[in-house]
Amino acid sequence: MTVLAALNAALDEALAEDERVFLLGEDLADPASGVNHVSSGLSTKHGADRVLNTPISEAAIAGAAIGAAIEGRLPVAEIMIMDFIGIAVDQIVNLAAKARFTSAGRTPCPVTIRTASFGGLGSGATHSQSLEAWFMHMPGIKVVVPSTPADAKGLLKAAIFDPDPVLFLETTALYGKRGPVPTGNHVVEFGKADIKRAGSDVTVVTYGRGVYDALDAATALEADGIDVEVLDLRTLVPLDMPAVLESVGRTARAVVAHYAVEFAGPGAEIAAQINTGLFGQLRAPVARVGSRFRPIPAAKDLEAAVYPNADRIAAAVRATVGYSK
Amino acid sequence: MTLAQAVDARLRKGIGRGEFFAVIWPSRGQEAVAAGVGAALRRDDRLVTTYRGIHDLVGKGVPLTEILGEIMGKSIGASRGKGGTMHITAPEQGVALTTGIVGAGVPVAVGLALAAKQQGSDRVTAVCFGDGATNTGSFHEGMNLASTWQLPVVFVCQNNLWAEMTPIGDTMNIDQVVDRRLAYAMPGERVDGNDPEAVHRAVTAAVERGRSGGGPTFIEAVTFRFEGHYFGDQQKYLPAEELAAAKEADPIPRYRQKLLDSGALSADELTAIDEDATAQVEAALAEVLAAPAPDLAELDQDVFVNMEGIPS
Ligand SMILES: Cc1ncc(C[n+]2csc(CCOP(=O)(O)OP(=O)(O)O)c2C)c(N)n1
Numbered sequence: 111m112t113v114l115a116a117l118n119a120a121l122d123e124a125l126a127e128d129e130r131v132f133l134l135g136e137d138l139a140d141p142a143s144g145v146n147h148v149s150s151g152l153s154t155k156h157g158a159d160r161v162l163n164t165p166i167s168e169a170a171i172a173g174a175a176i177g178a179a180i181e182g183r184l185p186v187a188e189i190m191i192m193d194f195i196g197i198a199v200d201q202i203v204n205l206a207a208k209a210r211f212t213s214a215g216r217t218p219c220p221v222t223i224r225t226a227s228f229g230g231l232g233s234g235a236t237h238s239q240s241l242e243a244w245f246m247h248m249p250g251i252k253v254v255v256p257s258t259p260a261d262a263k264g265l266l267k268a269a270i271f272d273p274d275p276v277l278f279l280e281t282t283a284l285y286g287k288r289g290p291v292p293t294g295n296h297v298v299e300f301g302k303a304d305i306k307r308a309g310s311d312v313t314v315v316t317y318g319r320g321v322y323d324a325l326d327a328a329t330a331l332e333a334d335g336i337d338v339e340v341l342d343l344r345t346l347v348p349l350d351m352p353a354v355l356e357s358v359g360r361t362a363r364a365v366v367a368h369y370a371v372e373f374a375g376p377g378a379e380i381a382a383q384i385n386t387g388l389f390g391q392l393r394a395p396v397a398r399v400g401s402r403f404r405p406i407p408a409a410k411d412l413e414a415a416v417y418p419n420a421d422r423i424a425a426a427v428r429a430t431v432g433y434s435k
Numbered sequence: 436m437t438l439a440q441a442v443d444a445r446l447r448k449g450i451g452r453g454e455f456f457a458v459i460w461p462s463r464g465q466e467a468v469a470a471g472v473g474a475a476l477r478r479d480d481r482l483v484t485t486y487r488g489i490h491d492l493v494g495k496g497v498p499l500t501e502i503l504g505e506i507m508g509k510s511i512g513a514s515r516g517k518g519g520t521m522h523i524t525a526p527e528q529g530v531a532l533t534t535g536i537v538g539a540g541v542p543v544a545v546g547l548a549l550a551a552k553q554q555g556s557d558r559v560t561a562v563c564f565g566d567g568a569t570n571t572g573s574f575h576e577g578m579n580l581a582s583t584w585q586l587p588v589v590f591v592c593q594n595n596l597w598a599e600m601t602p603i604g605d606t607m608n609i610d611q612v613v614d615r616r617l618a619y620a621m622p623g624e625r626v627d628g629n630d631p632e633a634v635h636r637a638v639t640a641a642v643e644r645g646r647s648g649g650g651p652t653f654i655e656a657v658t659f660r661f662e663g664h665y666f667g668d669q670q671k672y673l674p675a676e677e678l679a680a681a682k683e684a685d686p687i688p689r690y691r692q693k694l695l696d697s698g699a700l701s702a703d704e705l706t707a708i709d710e711d712a713t714a715q716v717e718a719a720l721a722e723v724l725a726a727p728a729p730d731l732a733e734l735d736q737d738v739f740v741n742m743e744g745i746p747s
Binding site for chain 1: 513514515517518519522524525526531532534535536539541542543544545546547548549550551553554560572573576577579580583584733736737738739740743744745746
């Protein structure tokens with residue numbers, strides 16, 4: 111099953127299981143079924159009152175979903191491409207992320223905001239960003255980034271039924287990735303990182319697209335006799351630091367890799383926590399590989415030069431393994 | 436009206452004298468809108484309001500201890516001090532949200548109404564906001580969505596003619612805010628926001644429309660804020676004649692006179708209502724002042740249901 115099919119299956123099951131679930135967003139209904147086609151077939155099957163087409167109104171999509179969630183519905187709002195989320199950020203960070211706290215628990219807001227990082231398709235500066243660090247910085251909203259079909263389905267199911275607001279960040283470039291998906295009601299608990307490849311020399315801590323680059327780097331590094339462990343965080347909030355510290359505690363070396371901009375990105379936080387937790391046990395400073403601090407260019411070669419990739423991760427791993435005090 | 440005025444007056448007096456600390460955006464002058472709206476809504480109808488919404492909360496029937504306690508950051512406040520004036524929530528009285536972000540409550544009100552429709556409920560959602568809010572994108576997105584989906588929302592613009600320190604004429608090139616509804620084919624009207632009965636009539640009609648599936652309504656209630664934008668605002672920007680003219684139309688003495696003239700209530704009865712309001716406020720205030728501050732452990736509750744893996 112592909113990631114796309116897994117996401118579709120999660121939405122399909124959620125709509126069938128619970129009448130409180132509904133989808134809203136631009137072009138979601140059939141036959142268009144959204145730019146990314148994640149909702150393909152769902153309005154036909156579940157009805158136009160469960161899969162709502164909205165105007166191009168990101169603030170209203172998020173706001174209406176938040177209002178409905180406050181009333182106990184389980185809305186899944188789609189912001190077509192993550193770069194457009196700026197228009198809805200106010201609603202997400204100032205209302206959804208604060209509803210529980212500012213009401214002392216009286217007004218929970220179980221909304222799910224799905225959006226996709228479109229990067230890697232040559233779409234340029236306003237259609238390619240990975241902005242998860244913005245939301246990690248905001249107490250009150252969970253941040254989820256699946257990499258595999260199984261995780262995509264299990265995490266989306268968890269997101270929809272989670273009692274708190276969740277930003278569910280998909281990666282367009284991964285929609286076609288195939289993998290096994292457990293049958294039945296498959297739910298992946300938040301805050302549980304997953305070892306996607308076991309290794310003993312160094313841990314690459316990553317998520318989303320970075321997982322595949324890290325796996326490619328690990329394969330390439332086998333030739334050098336370097337055994338890489340790839341740890342997929344799966345959720346950034348909550349963040350499974352115990353799993354990170356356990357893995358890096360074993361390997362004593364860490365590289366954090368992600369498509370978000372490296373400067374002030376998620377890796378800065380993770381590296382700092384590894385440093386605090388394992389100071390004295392580390393055999394090299396924690397390295398980071400993220401996107402360069404540039405707007406994402408459109409031209410293919412330029413774009414590729416900004417993003418991380420297997421080579422850059424492999425280079426960081428080699429430098430880390432070869433580090434001597 | 437009287438109760439809202441009494442709350443506002445007592446807060447301003449207490450803060451001014453240094454008797455207690457509280458953060459408020461005074462609503463003196465706008466009580467008739469809150470009274471008209473509050474009285475037109477059922478208890479289970481929803482209300483979304485703003486930082487300048489204390490009068491709206493009183494109108495919707497939120498207990499004074501919850502309002503005053505929250506404003507003063509006490510453990511008996513609506514949200515045990517975690518919300519504050521700009522974020523008061525009172526689900527039992529239908530207050531779904533108070534927003535400190537201008538215009539932000541509008542799309543959420545649309546979602547509250549969408550949920551009512553999905554749940555087969557005839558609940559209506561009213562959302563209050565200022566004239567300034569109608570310049571935001573959220574307002575227009577929300578108006579359009581409510582109209583497109585024909586949702587039971589009553590949009591109430593409390594037009595006090597000023598947004599912070601800027602007069603309405605500097606920020607919109609239309610004569611009446613109510614005209615904004617025309618772009619969304621939404622019914623609505625402009626009413627005298629200092630006449631509680633006019634507000635009540637308009638909101639009641641709008642609520643009935645929403646309840647019976649007739650979709651949203653936009654109401655512009657023209658009023659004035661006598662105390663400026665924030666507590667202590669010297670209003671140097673406000674021409675003295677404008678304030679004087681506005682005070683001529685003060686809704687409180689005006690309505691009092693109307694009730695006397697019509698014979699609906701006697702002077703004694705009106706005085707008794709005033710005294711009762713003052714007594715209610717004093718009783719609630721005493722309770723709030725005696726209440727403890729929130730426990731610091733509050734900080735570790737309600738960010739998420741489950742705080743495992745959440746940074747401290
Ligand atoms: C999005 C946003 N921008 C600016 C502010 C700062 N601000 C607070 S109140 C206000 C004026 C709002 O005017 P209006 O909507 O007419 O409401 P009023 O205060 O007059 O009741 C502004 C600009 C804010 N809170 N939110």
